[in-house]
Amino acid sequence: MAFHWSDWPDDVLVRLREGSVIPASPLALNADRQFNPQRQKSLVRYYIDAGAGGIAIGVHTTQFEIREKGIYTRVLETVADEINSWAKTEKEKYIIKIAGLLGKTNQAKLEADVARNLGYHAGLLNLATYKDANEDEIIEHCEAIADIMPLIGFYLQPAVGGIVLSSNFWQQFSMIENVIAIKVAPFNRYQTLDVLRGIALAKAENRISVYTGNDDNIVIDLITPYEIRRDNSTITLRTVGGLLGHWAIWVKGAVEILTKCNEGILDESLLSLHGKV
Incomplete structure (x- = not known):
């Protein structure tokens, strides 16, 4: 039976939809370049203490080679155990647990099964292995993984292995009921708008939360109201938070940036902040 986002604890859904800082963990x-579970746990505690609302592991920042070395499950288990250990001391509080999912359908399904069984709330679905596929084939792949657990879409920039995807693709993707968010990281203004247009045309704006992964445009993404025409009306979408390798360090500062962007006060200081970030 599929794990659906409606099965989440209320606090997890609130954290995601209100907007959180979600570091993509390294x-x-x-010293011998071997996985160090204790240091990984310390990193988890740092993120939590700094105010992160979620943690993504097994993603691009973590290094895709963890799959080749056969430690994907161990890494995910280490992070989940430490988050759960913290949660036991904090009644009714949760950290959003996100697992990176990669590969063709069979591999991604295996990874989704691992993540779901370890208690992860959602999978960040990387589509880089589908460069030679058409968009219908990619949608079929996404639907198969969404049958296992909630998904966060990932528009990865082509310069580092991503695929250029149309607005129609993002509309079809947004119509998948178990998609709960999209990380927008094409590092391209027009491609970012394609995602937002797809969400609006799918009438999924109340279900899907938009997270920036555009390291070069974080602040502007967070403060911009995006107006999309649908039928005879205008739909306004906003980027509510960030899921970024850029936020894997200086997390307290990232939390302060998100808080400032959410205050709704637009002045020159935000433009200055954009330049600094």
């Missing part, structure tokens, strides 16, 4: 290594 992999902690020892």
Whole structure:
């Protein structure tokens, strides 16, 4: 039976939809460049203490090679255990647990099964292995993984292996009921708008939360109201938070940036902040 986002604890859904800082965690290594679980746990505690609302692991920042070395499950388990250990001391509080999912359908399904069984709330679905596929084939792949657990879409910039995807693709993707968010990271204004247009045309704006992954445009993404025409009306979408490798360090500062952007006060200081970030 599929794990659906409606099965989440209320606090997890609120954290995601109100907007959170979600670091894309790197992999902690020892001096011999081997996985160091204790340091990984320390990194988790740092993120939580700094105010992160979620943690993404097994993603691009973690290094895709964890799959080749056979430690994907171990890394995910280490992070989940530490988050759960913290949660036991904090009644009714949760950290959004996000697992990176990669590969063709069979591999991605195996990874989704691992993540779901370890208690992850959603999978960040990387489509880089589908460069030679058409968009209908990619949608079929996404639907198959969404049958296992809630998905966060990932528009990865082509310069680092991503695929250029149309607004129609994002409309079809947004119509998948178990899609709960999209990380927009094409590093391209027009492609960012394609995602937002797709969400609006799918009438999924109340279900899907938009998170920026555009390292070069974080502040502007967070403060911009995007107006999209649908039928005879205008739909306004906003980027509510960030899921970024850029936010894997200086997390307290990232939380302060998100808070300032959400205050709704637009002045020159925000433009200055954009330039600094």
